Amino acid sequence: MEYVALIYTDEKQFETLPPAEQQAIFAEYGAVTEGFRTAGVYVDGRPLQGVDEATSVRLRDGKTVITDGPFAETKEHLGGFYLFECPNLDEALRYAAKIPGARYGTVEVRPVMPM
Amino acid sequence: MSAQAAIERAFRRDAARAIATLARALGDLGAAEDAVQEAYLIALERFTDGALPANPAGWIVTTARNRAIDRIRRERVGQAKLERLAALEAIAPPDSPEEDAVIPDDRLRLIFTCCHPALALEARVALTLRALAGLGTEAIAAAFLIPVTTMAQRLVRAKRKIRVATIPFAVPRETELADRLDGVLTVIYLIYNEGHAPRADGGALREDLCAEALRLAALVAQQLPAEPEALGLYALLLLTDARRATRTDAAGDLVLLADQDRARWDQQAIARGLRVLTRALRSAALGRFGLQAAIAAEHDRAPTAAATDWAAIVHWYDLLCALDDSPVVALNRAVAVAMARGAAAGLALVEELAADERLAQYHLLHATRADLLRRLDRHAEAAPAYRRAFALTRNPAERRFLERRLAETSAPDQD
Numbered sequence: 132m133e134y135v136a137l138i139y140t141d142e143k144q145f146e147t148l149p150p151a152e153q154q155a156i157f158a159e160y161g162a163v164t165e166g167f168r169t170a171g172v173y174v175d176g177r178p179l180q181g182v183d184e185a186t187s188v189r190l191r192d193g194k195t196v197i198t199d200g201p202f203a204e205t206k207e208h209l210g211g212f213y214l215f216e217c218p219n220l221d222e223a224l225r226y227a228a229k230i231p232g233a234r235y236g237t238v239e240v241r242p243v244m245p246m
Numbered sequence: 247m248s249a250q251a252a253i254e255r256a257f258r259r260d261a262a263r264a265i266a267t268l269a270r271a272l273g274d275l276g277a278a279e280d281a282v283q284e285a286y287l288i289a290l291e292r293f294t295d296g297a298l299p300a301n302p303a304g305w306i307v308t309t310a311r312n313r314a315i316d317r318i319r320r321e322r323v324g325q326a327k328l329e330r331l332a333a334l335e336a337i338a339p340p341d342s343p344e345e346d347a348v349i350p351d352d353r354l355r356l357i358f359t360c361c362h363p364a365l366a367l368e369a370r371v372a373l374t375l376r377a378l379a380g381l382g383t384e385a386i387a388a389a390f391l392i393p394v395t396t397m398a399q400r401l402v403r404a405k406r407k408i409r410v411a412t413i414p415f416a417v418p419r420e421t422e423l424a425d426r427l428d429g430v431l432t433v434i435y436l437i438y439n440e441g442h443a444p445r446a447d448g449g450a451l452r453e454d455l456c457a458e459a460l461r462l463a464a465l466v467a468q469q470l471p472a473e474p475e476a477l478g479l480y481a482l483l484l485l486t487d488a489r490r491a492t493r494t495d496a497a498g499d500l501v502l503l504a505d506q507d508r509a510r511w512d513q514q515a516i517a518r519g520l521r522v523l524t525r526a527l528r529s530a531a532l533g534r535f536g537l538q539a540a541i542a543a544e545h546d547r548a549p550t551a552a553a554t555d556w557a558a559i560v561h562w563y564d565l566l567c568a569l570d571d572s573p574v575v576a577l578n579r580a581v582a583v584a585m586a587r588g589a590a591a592g593l594a595l596v597e598e599l600a601a602d603e604r605l606a607q608y609h610l611l612h613a614t615r616a617d618l619l620r621r622l623d624r625h626a627e628a629a630p631a632y633r634r635a636f637a638l639t640r641n642p643a644e645r646r647f648l649e650r651r652l653a654e655t656s657a658p659d660q661d
Binding site (some may be wrong): 132206218219220221224225 | 362364409410412413414416418539
């Protein structure tokens, strides 16, 4: 069973952290990723560039409308994801809780539709 | 008893275990319910005299399992299909209705699934009643005063999430057990409270809720005897339910603890509750349910209202307040303090709580304040507080009680 863990955080808040703390969080992500690999649950996982780099596309009345910015103007944005292979939701939630973003943001866990 | 009634009774008693066992094997609560429903129809057809075989629980599990196997065999081939078939074939039907007294059974696993925090709270309550207590969707909807279609949708959505998100049918591991158990106990507690809340409508159904909550609390306490809170909740429900008969009068109005006929309290339930509480006290420091049970025990133990050990009750409330900073608990503690140390001491605490915004709309804060003012003969201040409490409650029984008190405090002094 595959689960995606979507990491929503406030990137503006992250940017205000001292560089040493930002570094520490990056290092922590590296460590937990390694832990996920060792546990055999890691399928994929990437951080995303910030919402300043986001572009949204909508097709309306046959016309492509391109706008600068993310899908919704909220404080917390999708900042990265992991893809886990786990036997059940409890396992997926246990690994998701180890993601540093769960401490200062929200990690949404969704089962991936089998194709 | 008609044949159908006899079969229905057997299913009411044993279907939950069959559903739990099949749900674990299938990973799908809805499919498990369907299979047990099919077994019920087969029973109606086959046992026209209403007599199920000697081991009804075993017959239900085996029949439902065979129906589920047939159904899966007809599906498309796939790895998942083979796994589910293997899991179903590995099911050992129970030998007798009570053989599983000590071994954690599938019902315990199922209650952790139904009370999983990934489900909405209302869904947890409804699912637990549906799957573990065997209550029909219509009965659950009626007990919670919501439309049947809303309840049916709620159940379908929850069962779908269990299946699609693969919420496991398992007792959580040791490190998560305490947290998750708390969620299970909270659901059972909510079910009991819903049945216990005085309401004119749905009387019989609401008694069912209390009975089912007691059965579930007994099941969890029996299966997790090392968990003090599991024992604590079971003791609390026994000690509270022992007073159910005297809690309201013939008109359905609330009777205060002090005015209840203690001779009509269920002494057997009290004795059992006290035994369970003693076991909880032996195992560890009491949690929030155990402490509430200790408070209920002080009331149940007192032969008369005047003999109540209010100092002991204040002590338990002190411990409870340390665990739970809810203003409602603090309000109850203030009531106990008023009894132990006098109305003035209690009123001082209530006035402090009256400043808490969270309690501004809570009718019992105003009712308590009014009552303490009345006991201090400050009737002119008591009357507006009764009026405020009256305006904040919809409950007819509570409104009638407040109305009587309001009449007493508003009447010109007789002496």
